[in-house]
Amino acid sequence: MIDILYFAWLRERIGIGRERLETSAPTVAALIEELQSRSGGHALAFADLSTIRAAVDQDLVELDAPLGNAREVAFFPPMTGG
Amino acid sequence: MPVRVQTAAFDAGAELNGFSKGLAAGAVVSFTGIVRGGGGMTAMEIEHYPGMTERALTAIAEEASRRWSLECALVIHRYGLLEVGETIMMVATAARHRAEAFQAADFLMDYLKSRAPFWKKEIGEAGTSWVDAKASDEKALARW
Numbered sequence: 001m002i003d004i005l006y007f008a009w010l011r012e013r014i015g016i017g018r019e020r021l022e023t024s025a026p027t028v029a030a031l032i033e034e035l036q037s038r039s040g041g042h043a044l045a046f047a048d049l050s051t052i053r054a055a056v057d058q059d060l061v062e063l064d065a066p067l068g069n070a071r072e073v074a075f076f077p078p079m080t081g082g
Numbered sequence: 083m084p085v086r087v088q089t090a091a092f093d094a095g096a097e098l099n100g101f102s103k104g105l106a107a108g109a110v111v112s113f114t115g116i117v118r119g120g121g122g123m124t125a126m127e128i129e130h131y132p133g134m135t136e137r138a139l140t141a142i143a144e145e146a147s148r149r150w151s152l153e154c155a156l157v158i159h160r161y162g163l164l165e166v167g168e169t170i171m172m173v174a175t176a177a178r179h180r181a182e183a184f185q186a187a188d189f190l191m192d193y194l195k196s197r198a199p200f201w202k203k204e205i206g207e208a209g210t211s212w213v214d215a216k217a218s219d220e221k222a223l224a225r226w
Contacts, residue, residue, distance in 0.1 A: 008129055008201035009212050058134035060197065074131060074199075078215030081159065081200035082115055082171065082191055 002067075004035070006045070007076035010052070013045035028054045029063045031073060051077055083143040083155050087135050089162040094172045097158060107153040107176035111183040113191055119166035122206040128161040128170070131199035135159075142193045146175065149189070150182040157190065159200065192222045 004019050011017045025031040029049075036046045046052065054061055055074045067073070094114045102110050117126050143155045152175055159171040173190045177183040194200075202213040 005131070007131055007199070008203070055131070055134055055199070058131070058137055060138075074134070076131070076199065077201065077212065078220075079196050079199055080202045080213045080215050081198040082195035 002070060003072045004031075005072065005074040007074065009077055010045045010075050014039070014041045023067075025067055027063075027067060028056065028061060028065050028073065031067060032063065032075075045075075053078055083140060083147060084157070085136060085139040085143055086158045087130060087132075087139070088158070088160055091160070091168065092158055092172075094169055097156065097172060098174055101154065101156050101174045101176070105153055105176050107183075108178050109180040109183040110174060110176045111180070111187040112172060112174040113187055114172045115170040117164050117166050117168050117170055122208055123166060123204050124207065125163060125165045125205040126170075127163050127203040127205060127210075129201045129203070130159075130161045134199050138198045139194060142190060142197060145193075146186045146189050150175070150177055150186040152177050152182070152186055155186065155190065157194065159194070159198070161200065163205075189226055192219075192226065195219050196223065 001020050002023055006014050006017055023031055023034055025034055032046050035042050053076055054063055056065060056070045057072055098112050139157050143157055146152060147155055154176045156174040164170060173187055175183045175186040196215060196219045204211050204213060
């Protein structure tokens, strides 16, 4: 089981901030493909991958990164701190 | 390298005094970010990723510390609902000479703008909208 976290407008579009699921996706990008088919909100949130950033176990990664034995994957828009 | 992520307001002047006390460094530089008004904006809501935020800020502060041999660096960043005029965040750096302290503070700001997991939402008279990251913020990282 893997924890999936959503932040900012991804969380709003999907309607939840966190979900748990079983996946055999080898990469973050493959996981996104699985997630896109879960609901209309998911599809909308993941419509434009250029606006999606991801972290695996709280480390920022590229979308082609392997999932390995990840326990937590987070998806969010480009960050706007400061 | 103290890093604090909090909802509570803080006194940037008092923080800076506390930071500077007892340092052997010759130069201290600080930056304070304040919620900007105008355009009908009344407040800002800042969301973050608990856990990753602290990790990312610590990693950025440690990197700055290595590059410029800082004696110390401080990062404080708030989240939650903040009104126009409230202090959002501050960084402070202490080094032997001012060039290092200025550069390290500039580096910290560039990196925490686009590599620390915070997201700003503007709240105004006309509704709310997420702040888009700027291409210039991403470009700013290339100079380091």
